[in-house]
Amino acid sequence: xxxxxxxxxxxxxxxxxxxxxxxxxxxxxxxxxxxxxxxxxxxxxxxxxxxxxxxxxxxxxxxxxxxxxxxxxxxxxxxxxxxxxxxxxxxxxxxxxxxxxxxxxxxxxxxxxxxxxxxxxxxxxxxxxxxxxxxxxxxxxxxxxxxxxxxxxxxxxxxxxxxxxxxxxxxxxxxxxxxxxxxxxxxxxxxxxxxxxxxxxxxxxxxxxxxxxxxxxxxxxxxxxxxxxxxxxxxxxxxxxxxxxxxxxxxxxxxxx
Numbered sequence: 712x713x714x715x716x717x718x719x720x721x722x723x724x725x726x727x728x729x730x731x732x733x734x735x736x737x738x739x740x741x742x743x744x745x746x747x748x749x750x751x752x753x754x755x756x757x758x759x760x761x762x763x764x765x766x767x768x769x770x771x772x773x774x775x776x777x778x779x780x781x782x783x784x785x786x787x788x789x790x791x792x793x794x795x796x797x798x799x800x801x802x803x804x805x806x807x808x809x810x811x812x813x814x815x816x817x818x819x820x821x822x823x824x825x826x827x828x829x830x831x832x833x834x835x836x837x838x839x840x841x842x843x844x845x846x847x848x849x850x851x852x853x854x855x856x857x858x859x860x861x862x863x864x865x866x867x868x869x870x871x872x873x874x875x876x877x878x879x880x881x882x883x884x885x886x887x888x889x890x891x892x893x894x895x896x897x898x899x900x901x902x903x904x905x906x907x908x909x910x911x912x913x914x915x916x917x918x919x920x921x922x923x924x925x926x927x928x929x930x931x932x933x934x935x936x937x938x939x940x941x942x943x944x945x946x947x948x949x950x951x952x953x954x955x956x957x958x959x960x961x962x963x964x965x966x967x968x
Contacts, residue, residue, distance in 0.1 A: 745930065745962050746910045748847065749882065749900040751891075752858035753916035754934045754955065755844070756834035756868055764830045772817055779815065783807040788859060788890040797888035800861040804828045832864040836872050837936065843955040848877040850964055856881040857900055857913070859890045879903070892923025900929070912949075914958045918942040921951075932961040 765780070766773030784807040791797055798806070805828050812819045819827075847854055855878055856865055862883035869875050882899040889895040901908050913929035915921035921933040922942050933948035934957055941947070950961040959966045 742930070743909050745852065745912045746906055747853035747855070747900070747904045748912045748914055748958065748962060749855055749857035749904075749929075750914045750958075751916045751920055752856055752860045752865060752868075754914050754936075754958070755836060755840045755856070755874075757837050758831075758834060758916075760834050761827070761830050764827055768823060768827065769817055769819075772815060776811060776815055776817055780808050780811045783811050789892075792890045792893045795889075797884075797890065799885060800831070800859055800864065800883075801828055804831065831860060832867045833871060834868060837954070839955050841872065841874075841877075843959065844874065844877045846964065847959070847962060850962070852962060853879060853904055855879040855900075855903060856883075857891075857896070858882070859884050859896075861885055891920055892926075894927055897924055897927040897929065912958070912961045914955070914961070915948070918948075921948040922946075925949075930961060932958040934958065 761781075762774065762777035765777040769776055784804055787803050787807050791803070805824050808819070808824050808827060811817075812824075844854060856869075858865060858881065860868075860883060862881065862885045865881035865883050869878065869881060882903055884890050884893075884896045884899075886899060887893075887895040891897065897913070900911050900913070904911055908928040909930075911929060913921070913924035913927075913931045915924055915931055915933050916936065918933055918935070918939065919942055921931045922944055924931045925946050925948065931948045931950070933951040934955060935951060935953055938953065948957075950957040952960075956966045
């Protein structure tokens with residue numbers, strides 16, 4: 712028995728739709744290829760040198776002082792961000808250190824505090840930093856810092872390690888007078904690169920920074936160098952790990968075993 716023409720046409724259309732639909736869905740769901748990466752400074756610069764400097768200056772209480780100083784620095788930066796104020800990284804770091812030292816009954820002169828704050832401008836690189844950045848640059852990715860660290864400090868640290876060969880000028884929050892996680896800070900990435908946020912990845916040192924960048928719209932890699940607990944809020948970072956291999960995976964670059 713022959714099948715009517717209109718029924719044959721309907722069957723052909725249904726079969727075509729079944730074959731095409733999965734391919735279309737894959738095309739829609741495929742993530743856009745990243746064209747640039749923005750880095751928090753401490754994913755590249757080893758901030759442990761700050762604690763080492765504090766311990767060298769104040770051996771008995773140095774470790775506790777360094778930890779409390781860091782916590783107070785973040786607390787003050789978030790306080791200023793929520794209030795729409797901005798002091799800049801170095802002045803805020805000095806204020807946080809003065810407060811912490813006084814609270815812990817540690818005597819530090821203004822010159823000693825300035826010496827410790829200045830360590831942020833001469834931090835060493837994490838061992839995987841330069842090889843990974845070079846590989847990303849050679850793969851055609853545009854790279855830049857997007858950091859709360861002051862512009863002068865970032866520029867000095869970049870020159871110290873020759874990073875200007877693989878990275879574009881740094882994006883310090885000095886440009887917008889707002890610390891991360893302010894949206895004003897994260898907006899520097901699309902403005903600088905001239906790309907939609909969907910084409911830019913953000914590489915965070917702190918879990919809170921990965922979360923803030925994710926809320927802004929970036930695909931994020933969390934470089935959990937210090938093995939701290941995951942932030943309790945959602946969404947999670949797109950890629951996470953103890954080193955910059957997580958950033959390579961975010962960018963779709965093969966990570967060596």
